[in-house]
Amino acid sequence: VTGDQRDQVVGFLRRQGLLAHDEDAAMTRLTGGVSSDLWKVDLPPRAICVKRALPELRVAAKWSAPVSRNRVEHAYLQFAATVCPGRVPQVLAHDPVAGLFAMEYLAPDRHPVWKQELLSGRADPLVGEQVGALVGRLHAASAADRSSASVFATDDNFHALRINPFFLDTARAHRDLQEEFLDLAARTMSTRAVVVHGDVSPKNILLGPDGPVLLDAECAWYGDPAFDIAFCINHLLLKTVLLPALSDPLFESVRRLMAAYQRHVDWEPTVALDRRVATLQPALALARVDGTSPAEYLDAERREQVRRIGRSLMGRPPSDVDELVERWAALAATGTDVRSSRPRDHREGTRP
Numbered sequence: 466v467t468g469d470q471r472d473q474v475v476g477f478l479r480r481q482g483l484l485a486h487d488e489d490a491a492m493t494r495l496t497g498g499v500s501s502d503l504w505k506v507d508l509p510p511r512a513i514c515v516k517r518a519l520p521e522l523r524v525a526a527k528w529s530a531p532v533s534r535n536r537v538e539h540a541y542l543q544f545a546a547t548v549c550p551g552r553v554p555q556v557l558a559h560d561p562v563a564g565l566f567a568m569e570y571l572a573p574d575r576h577p578v579w580k581q582e583l584l585s586g587r588a589d590p591l592v593g594e595q596v597g598a599l600v601g602r603l604h605a606a607s608a609a610d611r612s613s614a615s616v617f618a619t620d621d622n623f624h625a626l627r628i629n630p631f632f633l634d635t636a637r638a639h640r641d642l643q644e645e646f647l648d649l650a651a652r653t654m655s656t657r658a659v660v661v662h663g664d665v666s667p668k669n670i671l672l673g674p675d676g677p678v679l680l681d682a683e684c685a686w687y688g689d690p691a692f693d694i695a696f697c698i699n700h701l702l703l704k705t706v707l708l709p710a711l712s713d714p715l716f717e718s719v720r721r722l723m724a725a726y727q728r729h730v731d732w733e734p735t736v737a738l739d740r741r742v743a744t745l746q747p748a749l750a751l752a753r754v755d756g757t758s759p760a761e762y763l764d765a766e767r768r769e770q771v772r773r774i775g776r777s778l779m780g781r782p783p784s785d786v787d788e789l790v791e792r793w794a795a796l797a798a799t800g801t802d803v804r805s806s807r808p809r810d811h812r813e814g815t816r817p
């Protein structure tokens with residue numbers, strides 16, 4: 466922790482009345498993120514977290530609006546806390562000008578990170594179901610809230626952090642699928658229905674004693690709900706390539722996540738949303754091997770396997786998540802696509 470960071474955080478906590486002027490507090494950097502500084506601060510009554518968006522991401526992609534990103538994350542946490550209390554960390558203080566906020570610290574012994582649980586071989590489909598229900602409740606509440614479209618009007622940010630690295634950069638590595646990637650990017654950007662979290666990844670979900678807790682809402686955006694679900698199930702499907710022994714509970718997690726999610730969808734027909742999820746996920750899978758932020762846990766052989774599965778699915782896009790899971794499983798196990806004889810006529814936009 467540098468002196469500057471320390472002064473900034475201590476100043477913030479004193480202005481907010483969380484730390485007395487004659488008191489000091491130990492600060493520890495929490496690692497793991499690429500877009501923010503995050504510290505655990507041991508205040509006299511209890512530990513808290515302080516988050517500050519970085520001027521630039523620590524990966525290749527750039528997004529130079531740190532203060533607004535922090536404001537968006539804070540707004541998302543406030544919104545989510547009113548809809549699903551306890552399912553996001555409680556916000557304790559916020560300085561929108563400095564771009565800092567404080568939230569409760571959730572101790573790792575009682576709140577393990579879902580990603581670590583999965584990588585340790587524990588894939589409980591109930592967690593998938595709980596995450597699906599949580600995201601469904603949040604989406605439905607935001608669809609019904611008139612102010613959410615303007616509070617989360619973050620198209621530029623979402624484009625820079627999600628559309629560019631995941632769709633446009635990946636399209637350059639798969640020239641023959643360029644049109645498909647561009648269509649998905651355009652469809653996603655032009656679909657406006659709910660407040661999307663934008664980073665529903667197992668590394669941003671803590672498994673608390675009362676259920677999952679969603680972190681890291683810097684990419685929140687009023688847009689296409691399919692993105693959150695496709696993004697999350699993409700992580701689960703990629704884990705089947707890394708951990709084939711966990712395939713069955715992972716596939717079951719995906720199915721239960723989708724089923725629980727769909728029970729909350731009341732703003733559009735579920736078939737349309739199901740199709741968008743199923744068509745987005747293969748593109749996101751390819752993005753995790755050939756886009757700007759590749760999954761760090763896949764070696765060259767597994768990356769090639771993901772490439773093969775993703776390309777086959779993108780060539781003949783699945784109509785729904787059930788078909789997606791069935792074909793992903795067959796492609797991963799045998800290398801052949803169970804629906805390879807399907808005509809290529811059911812892509813979005815190509816129907817009469």
Ligand SMILES: Nc1ncnc2c1ncn2[C@@H]1O[C@H](COP(=O)(O)OP(=O)(O)O)[C@@H](O)[C@H]1O
Binds near residue numbers: 497498554568681683
């Ligand atoms: N409120 C919190 N309590 C405990 N741990 C947290 C909290 N917020 C974040 N973390 C831990 O820090 C990591 C990074 O935080 P995150 O908000 O995801 O930042 P980044 O945008 O840098 O990814 C998380 O994956 C989690 O392990």
Ligand SMILES: [Mg+2]
Binds near residue numbers: 497498668669681
């Ligand atoms: Mg994170």
